[in-house]
Amino acid sequence: MSLYAIGDLHLHFDSEVKATVQLTDPLWKDHENRFLRICMQQIRDEDTLVLAGDHSWGRNLTACGPDLQYIMSLPGKKVLLRGNHDMFWDAKKTNSLNERFQGRLFFLQNNFWPYGDIALVGTKGYTFEGPFYLNRSGRIIGWDEKEKVHAEQLVEREAERLRLSFEAARAEGYRRFIMFLHYPPTSILETDSIFTQMAEQYGAEQVIYAHSHGKARFHDSIQGDYHGIRYRLVSGDYLKWQPVCIDRA
Numbered sequence: 001m002s003l004y005a006i007g008d009l010h011l012h013f014d015s016e017v018k019a020t021v022q023l024t025d026p027l028w029k030d031h032e033n034r035f036l037r038i039c040m041q042q043i044r045d046e047d048t049l050v051l052a053g054d055h056s057w058g059r060n061l062t063a064c065g066p067d068l069q070y071i072m073s074l075p076g077k078k079v080l081l082r083g084n085h086d087m088f089w090d091a092k093k094t095n096s097l098n099e100r101f102q103g104r105l106f107f108l109q110n111n112f113w114p115y116g117d118i119a120l121v122g123t124k125g126y127t128f129e130g131p132f133y134l135n136r137s138g139r140i141i142g143w144d145e146k147e148k149v150h151a152e153q154l155v156e157r158e159a160e161r162l163r164l165s166f167e168a169a170r171a172e173g174y175r176r177f178i179m180f181l182h183y184p185p186t187s188i189l190e191t192d193s194i195f196t197q198m199a200e201q202y203g204a205e206q207v208i209y210a211h212s213h214g215k216a217r218f219h220d221s222i223q224g225d226y227h228g229i230r231y232r233l234v235s236g237d238y239l240k241w242q243p244v245c246i247d248r249a
């Protein structure tokens with residue numbers, strides 16, 4: 001039994017792509033088929049595959065239908081996180097999505113997924129992404145304060161959802177945790193955040209996140225061992241569509 005993760009498939013079987021890079025960068029060409037082939041070779045039915053958000057460009061559940069169908073056709077148990085582009089997933093309707101897709105997909109928010117004796121916990125998360133003001137040498141000399149205050153409110157709400165996820169697992173007796181976020185755990189201004197603090201407080205063994213696309217963004221947040229926790233970026237283009245093995249039982 002193994003645990004794999006990858007994020008940001010940005011599927012579009014029945015909807016319009018809204019990122020130029022996805023239409024122009026060869027890495028994204030035919031990525032659905034490439035990813036499917038890799039999964040079929042690598043992942044077995046008893047394994048768990050966490051998809052860390054930004055599943056589809058579709059604006060609603062109907063437009064996302066073929067994308068979710070594709071995800072359901074992948075091997076393993078599929079656990080989904082909410083990404084910022086997942087318009088089909090209203091934060092208040094997680095329970096109804098879980099009822100609708102029961103036994104086929106699991107939507108991770110305010111709840112947890114049991115993987116052996118480890119609880120998979122998580123939420124979308126949030127990080128402040130600017131706008132930043134730079135000087136001539138590219139150093140940050142300021143930022144949009146209004147946006148930063150707004151970001152702080154979103155971070156607070158997501159932190160509460162993450163706490164609910166940890167507490168749901170704790171109430172069921174889980175003491176080992178792997179934590180998932182869609183957004184990176186820290187912004188480029190931070191070395192820690194409420195998310196890293198919560199990972200440490202609950203004793204998460206790993207923190208897995210996605211959302212960062214393109215070489216320039218791959219090192220926006222923590223990677224590797226930090227305060228005894230392993231941090232990994234798993235956005236699909238970073239992994240070149242090869243899901244990363246997070247744990248092998």
Ligand SMILES: [Fe+2]
Pocket residue numbers: 008010054083211212213
């Ligand atoms: Fe994305």
Ligand SMILES: [Fe+2]
Pocket residue numbers: 053054083084085182210211212
């Ligand atoms: Fe994203």
